[in-house]
Amino acid sequence: MSEAMLALRDVRRVYETASDPLVVLDGASVELGRGEAVGLVAPSGTGKSTLLHVAGLLERPQSGDVFVDGKACGRLGDAERTAIRRNGIGFVYQFHHLLPEFSALENVMLPCMIAGLSRKEASKRAGDLLERVGLTPRATHRPAKLSGGEQQRVAVARALANGPAVLLADEPTGNLDPGTSDHVFDLLLSMVRERGMSALIATHNVGLARRLDRVVTLQDGKLVSYEDNPT
Numbered sequence: 001m002s003e004a005m006l007a008l009r010d011v012r013r014v015y016e017t018a019s020d021p022l023v024v025l026d027g028a029s030v031e032l033g034r035g036e037a038v039g040l041v042a043p044s045g046t047g048k049s050t051l052l053h054v055a056g057l058l059e060r061p062q063s064g065d066v067f068v069d070g071k072a073c074g075r076l077g078d079a080e081r082t083a084i085r086r087n088g089i090g091f092v093y094q095f096h097h098l099l100p101e102f103s104a105l106e107n108v109m110l111p112c113m114i115a116g117l118s119r120k121e122a123s124k125r126a127g128d129l130l131e132r133v134g135l136t137p138r139a140t141h142r143p144a145k146l147s148g149g150e151q152q153r154v155a156v157a158r159a160l161a162n163g164p165a166v167l168l169a170d171e172p173t174g175n176l177d178p179g180t181s182d183h184v185f186d187l188l189l190s191m192v193r194e195r196g197m198s199a200l201i202a203t204h205n206v207g208l209a210r211r212l213d214r215v216v217t218l219q220d221g222k223l224v225s226y227e228d229n230p231t
């Protein structure tokens, strides 16, 4: 059992390739306390996305385990892992992955409806979230009609739609200009703080990462303190 909201213990993730197996994570461990926001800054190709996929129960490690609110997830079946992911973990990606044929409001409603809310309840919740990210006037617009920053704000609202306790973000502002990036990052962080969520945020921007509680990096497949090993 763990006091941590999210923990990775001794995770090993190896990809089979045409040549030698590629060991990406090799004894990676990290614990996120309740309400703790941790930055992950590491060079390209060192395994940040892999780590977030394992942490978010999208990929299974070859060994080691992931604990969500103290629950070991390694031996759970796919259906149970999906349920934990849907209800307990929010994701924000570099490229928003919004559904192009739906409006901003509908994109945020969707996870609520998948979780079982009625259309009316989902619409109310999505409307409140869009208001929080300052997008009420754009609620009926499709993603293509929104700016990059607005699209990411919709993606943040969508990630929080089911009230997850954990937020995982993979370069959430990597596609935005510096000013917009700052704004979206601050918005994301203030919403994480308001809700007492635990967050693991991968970013190439050390300045943004330093606004979080601590910063870690990947070295030889392990997570170490960024301060000890700046990349």
Ligand SMILES: Nc1ncnc2c1ncn2[C@@H]1O[C@H](COP(=O)(O)OP(=O)(O)OP(=O)(O)O)[C@@H](O)[C@H]1O
Binding pocket: 015, 016, 017, 022, 024, 042, 043, 044, 045, 046, 047, 048, 049, 050, 051
């Ligand atoms: N499904 C896969 N099969 C084989 N190799 C993979 C797979 N996914 C990732 N890799 C390899 O694993 C390594 C780590 O990739 P990953 O995407 O986790 O790195 P990253 O730190 O997120 O990179 P970036 O910052 O460029 O997004 C890379 O060498 C990548 O090519």
